[in-house]
Amino acid sequence: MVHPPSSSPGVSNRLAREPSPYLRQHANNPVDWYPWGDEALARARAENKPILLSVGYSACHWCHVMAHESFESPAIAQRMNEWFINIKVDREERPDLDQIYQGVVQLLGQGGGWPLTVFLTPDLRPFYGGTYFPPEEKYGRPGLPRLLEALHDAWVNKQDQVLAQAAAFHDGLGELATYGLDAAPAALTGAELVTMGEKMLRSMDPVNGGFGGAPKFPNPMDVSFLLRAWRRGGPPAIKDAVMRTLERMALGGIYDQLGGGFHRYSVDARWRVPHFEKMLYDNAQLLHLYSEAEQVEPRPLWRKVVEETVEYVQREMTDARGGFYAAQDADSEGEEGKFFVWRPEELATLPPEQAELLRRHFRITPEGNFEDSGATVLEAVVPVPELAQERGVPVEALERELAAARRALFALREKRVKPSRDDKLLSGWNGLMIRGLALASRAFGRPEWALLAATAADFVLSRMWDGTRLVRSYEEGGSRIDAFLEDYGDLAAGLTALYQATFDAKYLEAAVALVKRAVELFWDGEKQAYLSAPKGQKDLVVATYSLFDNAFPSGASTLTEAQVALAALTGDKAWLELPERYISRMRQQLGDNPLGYGYLALAADTFLDGAAGVTFAGTREQVAPLLSAANRVFAPTFAFTWKESGTAVPPLLQELFEAREPVDGQGAAYVCRGFSCERPLTAPDALIQRLQAAPRD
Missing domain, CATH: 1.50.10.10 (Glycosyltransferase)
Structure with a gap:
C-alpha cells in the first residue's frame, strides 16, 4: 500500500516536503530520512557516520515490500537512525546516482535492481551494498537488522578495513564507468x-x-x-x-x-x-x-x-x-496486481453469455494462473476464430461480441481502487x-x-x-x-x-x-x-x-x-x-x-545509410498520396521533410529546400543519401519501391 501524501497528519521526516511521489511515500516512516543533498552529506561528514543510501521508485513492488517490512518498523528504524545517516533517492530523479551505486551490486556479483541499498563512507565511497534485504534472514539474503549491526560494528571497530574496502570499490566503479572506452576506434560496416x-x-x-x-x-x-x-x-x-x-x-x-x-x-x-x-x-x-x-x-x-x-x-x-x-x-490496496486479476465469480454481474465468452477466451478458472491466489491474469488463450467456430458464427460477429464483452468487463474494473500513479x-x-x-x-x-x-x-x-x-x-x-x-x-x-x-x-x-x-x-x-x-x-x-x-x-x-x-x-x-x-x-x-x-x-x-532523407515538394493535396505511401513503408533510416508550396521556408531548411519543387504540377519526392539526391519521383508506387530498396553500407 502506498503511504499517504505529505498533507497527512503524523508526518515524521523531511521527505514530506519533497515533490517526488516516491519520497513522499516514505514521509511517515519512523526512519529519519533525508533527501540527497548538502544537509545530509554535511551531517555525515560532521558526525563521521556512514550513509545508508536507499534508491527506488514509486511503482516498484519490492521497494514497497521493504518499506513495509523494515522502514515502517520502529525497532529497525531506531538502529538506522542511531548508526547511520539515512538518505532516500528517487532513481527517476537522479539516474546518475543510481547508475553509480548499481555498480556496487555488480562488483559484488549480484544482478542489481531495486530497491537498491548501499552503504557509503561520509565521502560517498561505497563499502557494501545489495538490493532487497528482508527483516530477517530468508530468500538466501541476510536480515536487515543483523546487517545493520555488522556494518555498524565494522565502522566503529574495523574502520581501516572498511575504508580499504571502500577504496577498492571506488577503483572498481571507476573501471565500470569507462568500460569499453579503451577499445581502438574503427569504422562499423x-x-x-x-x-x-x-x-x-x-x-x-x-x-x-x-x-x-x-x-x-x-x-x-x-x-x-x-x-x-x-x-x-x-x-x-x-x-x-x-x-x-x-x-x-x-x-x-x-x-x-x-x-x-x-x-x-x-x-x-x-x-x-x-x-x-x-x-x-x-x-x-x-x-x-x-x-x-x-x-x-x-x-x-x-x-x-x-x-x-x-x-x-x-x-x-x-x-x-x-x-x-x-x-x-x-x-x-496493498496487493500486487489486485486491480488487474479476475476470479470467475467476479463476472457474475455481466450477462451470462458475455461472462461465458470472457471466461472461455481468457481462460478464467477457479484455479487461476496467478501464483496460488485462485485469480487469473487475463491472456488471450482461445483465439477468436476458434471461438467463432465453437459458436457457429462468423469471425467478424464474434469479434464484435467479444469487444462488447471486454468493454463491459473494463467498466467493472474501473470501479476498483486503481493503482497509484x-x-x-x-x-x-x-x-x-x-x-x-x-x-x-x-x-x-x-x-x-x-x-x-x-x-x-x-x-x-x-x-x-x-x-x-x-x-x-x-x-x-x-x-x-x-x-x-x-x-x-x-x-x-x-x-x-x-x-x-x-x-x-x-x-x-x-x-x-x-x-x-x-x-x-x-x-x-x-x-x-x-x-x-x-x-x-x-x-x-x-x-x-x-x-x-x-x-x-x-x-x-x-x-x-x-x-x-x-x-x-x-x-x-x-x-x-x-x-x-x-x-x-x-x-x-x-x-x-x-x-x-x-x-x-x-x-x-x-x-x-548516409543520412538518408526524402523531401516532399508541393501543396498539401499534391504531396498527400506520396506522403501517405511513404508512411506505410518500413524505411526507418529515412527522414522526411516537406517544402509546402506557397509558404515561407524556415531559415533552417533553406539550403536543403533549394531547387526542390513540384514536377509538372505534381507533388514530387526527392530521395537523397549521402547528401546526393536522385531524380524526383512523382508516382507513389515508384517511391515505395525506392524506399524498400536495401540500405547501403
Missing part, C-alpha cells in the same frame, strides 16, 4: 550489423519469442534492431522471430487485455504473469515498435495494440497540461513518448496522435526548457533538477520524429538547440564519449559515462540518433561528425554485446 542481428537471434526463445527465459523483458529496442538487421539482408528467421515475439506479447498477460498498455515484464517465459507496474518509457518504445511492425507486415493485432495503448496513455498517463506521467504502480513529468521520458506517438500517427494515419505528441512537446519546451537549460522533472507545478544526457537525447530524438509527423519547423529548431547544448554539457573530447551528468557535477564519487542501453536507451544513443536525423533533415554534414566518432569508438562493444547497445545499433544503422 553494414555486414557487422547483420552479424549482430544473427547473434541476437541465437538468444531468442524459439517458442514464445523474446530473449532468454524467465523473467522476460520486452527489450523493444533490441527487437526493433532485429528488424533493421533483417532489412539489411539478414535471414527471414529474424523477421519471423520478431513477429512471434510481438504476437505472443500482445496476446499474453504482459499486455493489459482490458485497458491497453504493457506491464513492465513477465515473471515467466510465456508472457503470462507480469510484474504489474506500467512505465511510460516501456509503452513509448513499444508503441514505436508495433508501429514499425505495421509498416513491415500490417496486421489487425498491431493496430489493436497501438490504438488501445494510445487510449491508455490518454486516459491514465496524460496531465491536464499535456505532459505524460512517469509510471503506474504494480500494487493496489507517479505524476511527475520527466522531460526525457516525455521525449520517448513523443517519438512513439509521432511514428504511430504516421504508420496508422492518425494525425490526432501527432497532436497529442505536439501538446506534450509544447508543454516541455515552455515549462522545462529555457533555451539553455533543460530540467529533468516537473512536479507539483515546478521544475527541478538539471537534466541529464538522457533527457536531452530523448527529447531531441522525440522532436525530430515529431517534425516528421507535423512538419512544424519549431520542433526541428528546438531539437537543434537541445543537441548543441547537450554537446557543450556532456561531450568528453578526451574520452570521445558522453558523460551521463553535466560536466563538473559535484556530488558524484566517480564520473558517469552514458554507454549501455538498458530498460530505456542511453542518452548517448538517443542523442546520436537525433544528430543523424538532423543531418538528413537540414542537409548539414556537420551533424554527422560526432556520430561518426562515437559509433567508431563503440564498434567493438556493439559487436561483442549487441543486446547491451540496442538503441545505439539503431542509430548506427541510420548513420551507415
Whole structure:
C-alpha cells in the first residue's frame, strides 16, 4: 500500500516536503530520512557516520515490500537512525546516482535492481551494498537488522578495513564507468550489423519469442534492431522471430487485455504473469515498435495494440497540461496486481453469455494462473476464430461480441481502487513518448496522435526548457533538477520524429538547440564519449559515462540518433561528425554485446545509410498520396521533410529546400543519401519501391 501524501497528519521526516511521489511515500516512516543533498552529506561528514543510501521508485513492488517490512518498523528504524545517516533517492530523479551505486551490486556479483541499498563512507565511497534485504534472514539474503549491526560494528571497530574496502570499490566503479572506452576506434560496416542481428537471434526463445527465459523483458529496442538487421539482408528467421515475439506479447498477460498498455515484464517465459507496474518509457518504445511492425507486415493485432495503448496513455498517463506521467504502480490496496486479476465469480454481474465468452477466451478458472491466489491474469488463450467456430458464427460477429464483452468487463474494473500513479513529468521520458506517438500517427494515419505528441512537446519546451537549460522533472507545478544526457537525447530524438509527423519547423529548431547544448554539457573530447551528468557535477564519487542501453536507451544513443536525423533533415554534414566518432569508438562493444547497445545499433544503422532523407515538394493535396505511401513503408533510416508550396521556408531548411519543387504540377519526392539526391519521383508506387530498396553500407 502506498503511504499517504505529505498533507497527512503524523508526518515524521523531511521527505514530506519533497515533490517526488516516491519520497513522499516514505514521509511517515519512523526512519529519519533525508533527501540527497548538502544537509545530509554535511551531517555525515560532521558526525563521521556512514550513509545508508536507499534508491527506488514509486511503482516498484519490492521497494514497497521493504518499506513495509523494515522502514515502517520502529525497532529497525531506531538502529538506522542511531548508526547511520539515512538518505532516500528517487532513481527517476537522479539516474546518475543510481547508475553509480548499481555498480556496487555488480562488483559484488549480484544482478542489481531495486530497491537498491548501499552503504557509503561520509565521502560517498561505497563499502557494501545489495538490493532487497528482508527483516530477517530468508530468500538466501541476510536480515536487515543483523546487517545493520555488522556494518555498524565494522565502522566503529574495523574502520581501516572498511575504508580499504571502500577504496577498492571506488577503483572498481571507476573501471565500470569507462568500460569499453579503451577499445581502438574503427569504422562499423553494414555486414557487422547483420552479424549482430544473427547473434541476437541465437538468444531468442524459439517458442514464445523474446530473449532468454524467465523473467522476460520486452527489450523493444533490441527487437526493433532485429528488424533493421533483417532489412539489411539478414535471414527471414529474424523477421519471423520478431513477429512471434510481438504476437505472443500482445496476446499474453504482459499486455493489459482490458485497458491497453504493457506491464513492465513477465515473471515467466510465456508472457503470462507480469510484474504489474506500467512505465511510460516501456509503452513509448513499444508503441514505436508495433508501429514499425505495421509498416513491415500490417496486421489487425498491431493496430489493436497501438490504438488501445494510445487510449491508455490518454486516459491514465496524460496531465491536464499535456505532459505524460512517469509510471503506474504494480500494487493496489496493498496487493500486487489486485486491480488487474479476475476470479470467475467476479463476472457474475455481466450477462451470462458475455461472462461465458470472457471466461472461455481468457481462460478464467477457479484455479487461476496467478501464483496460488485462485485469480487469473487475463491472456488471450482461445483465439477468436476458434471461438467463432465453437459458436457457429462468423469471425467478424464474434469479434464484435467479444469487444462488447471486454468493454463491459473494463467498466467493472474501473470501479476498483486503481493503482497509484507517479505524476511527475520527466522531460526525457516525455521525449520517448513523443517519438512513439509521432511514428504511430504516421504508420496508422492518425494525425490526432501527432497532436497529442505536439501538446506534450509544447508543454516541455515552455515549462522545462529555457533555451539553455533543460530540467529533468516537473512536479507539483515546478521544475527541478538539471537534466541529464538522457533527457536531452530523448527529447531531441522525440522532436525530430515529431517534425516528421507535423512538419512544424519549431520542433526541428528546438531539437537543434537541445543537441548543441547537450554537446557543450556532456561531450568528453578526451574520452570521445558522453558523460551521463553535466560536466563538473559535484556530488558524484566517480564520473558517469552514458554507454549501455538498458530498460530505456542511453542518452548517448538517443542523442546520436537525433544528430543523424538532423543531418538528413537540414542537409548539414556537420551533424554527422560526432556520430561518426562515437559509433567508431563503440564498434567493438556493439559487436561483442549487441543486446547491451540496442538503441545505439539503431542509430548506427541510420548513420551507415548516409543520412538518408526524402523531401516532399508541393501543396498539401499534391504531396498527400506520396506522403501517405511513404508512411506505410518500413524505411526507418529515412527522414522526411516537406517544402509546402506557397509558404515561407524556415531559415533552417533553406539550403536543403533549394531547387526542390513540384514536377509538372505534381507533388514530387526527392530521395537523397549521402547528401546526393536522385531524380524526383512523382508516382507513389515508384517511391515505395525506392524506399524498400536495401540500405547501403
